[in-house]
Amino acid sequence: MILTILVILSVVIATLLLLRSRRQSADTVQGVASVSPFPATPGGSILRRYVSAISDPGVNETQLATLGQKLADAAAEVVPALIETWRATPGQETGLRWALVYSAPITGPSAVPFLREVVLSPVLPERSSDPHGYSTKAWDSIVRSRAVDGLESLAVAGAPGAESALLECLSHELFSIRALSAIALLNLPGGGERREQVQRALPQVERSVVDIQRVRVSVVPQVRDPRKHLASVIGHRVLSPPDPSDGRVDPQRTKSAYGVRRRGMHPPTISGGRNG
């Protein structure tokens, strides 16, 4: 009897799922041009070069350090360019906004007002309809957390105003920024003596954040047994990945030679109708 009910139930579920989710046809997509926010000034060029270099596979650590030195030497020109670029960078360019903030401390103490402005600027209301999936506020927060990181490194180096900017951040509108600032202050030289001051500056209910520890990942709880968290015991094992050391672009090969091959699908046209 129970078995019959359960079978009927599964058929009903199947029907409902079927009605809800008929096979969808593939969407089409097309790129539109974006504009570079870097100003056409000497400072803008140096900044552009450095921001490109931080993720350039062709730039080694020594070369990056040399470029960083150039950035620091030209701080008087770079910082205004940095501010101009920041203001011209659209909110959805989170990677670039983060990279600008990441680069700022290299210019030295003159970056403190910029970083302070970044972290204390009002956070825009959530623009995403599904913040669990993609949260604009989270990305605004991530960029600001990098600014906190920058202020901390400048405070360690003795840059005037960096520590007081961190203290201001204790009343930031975002909890994660308050928490990271508190942790940063406690990790500055002599930070232990600041513990009460930091606690007092935080809202009453958040004073325990001073107990949050900065730790290496190896000491936090790991996944106990990932094998227990597989959808199927059989899995979908395929061959191991190929050796990446050979992975480089071969200019002699045509674009089509790198094209993926699957199910005899004919190459489609960009933003055109489906085929294949």
Added chain:
Amino acid sequence: MADCTYSVPDKDASGDNFYAPVICYQPFIDWAWSAFNFDGDYWGDGWGFDDCCNTDKPLARTFNALWLLSYSADDWQNDSYDSNILHWGHRYVTDNIGGYPLRPGCGPGGKNATTYGAGCTEYRETVKYDCTNYRDDGYSACDRWDSNCCDWWPCSWGCKLITWFCVAWYWVSALVCTAWGYVASFFCTIGNEIANAVGDTKHINLWNTEYFYGLTVPPRASCILHECRHIGGKAHNADFPSWSNRTPGSSGADTSWDYEGAWMYDALYLWWFYDSGARTTSAIRGLAKDAANDIILNCFTTLPGFTVL
């Protein structure tokens, strides 16, 4: 006329220019295409099928994330589950993604990715987790009762007997409860598979523009791991807490780090990548650090009590 459009953010800052040269390697593309279960019917029409090295397009940007996921351990050949998640992250994805074709889509807006059809496994695991918690709470209650027992005969014997009944009750109830989860999930899976055979209900969708252009490369990689944790059986089990930068009170958070849900996998991968990631740059690792801290401080209803060093 395309169904949706994108503009390409700065590719140096996103890390896409860094990974672009290494993904453009036919053996990797052949392997990734099969291992990550790409659905070939969906990656044409501007998504990059015929231009798969072009990191302006969604397909190459997905390859970037999968390359990071596959080769960021120094000894990338070691994908043992006894190692850390930096090693087995890609294996976990390929082990789970088998029945779930990977597709792009224009999307509803506001989403990175959505996994369809994992509800039955999630239900089973949620029931199992709740039953285990119920049992453990019960055992604690039995222990508390036992510790307050009288120490004079025959009261002590009677009290001990009640303790045994108490423990047995919670043991049996948890067993029945867990068994129910498995039985219900079994029939749910039958229904789901029928629906999938007819109506194609199981797949992972990566959404334009958020996944391909809103995320930088490391969160793009950890996002796929996050989705596969759902396939592996863990749904989010809490609402975002009052302090979260996501919408407080809305669903999608996990109760704790120890729940070992999708947020823990997501953050843990980013953290290991920051700590020990190879074949990358300091800046890309720094981005992973900030993304991990963001999850740690905003996506658990019980704060884990640590941040990234």
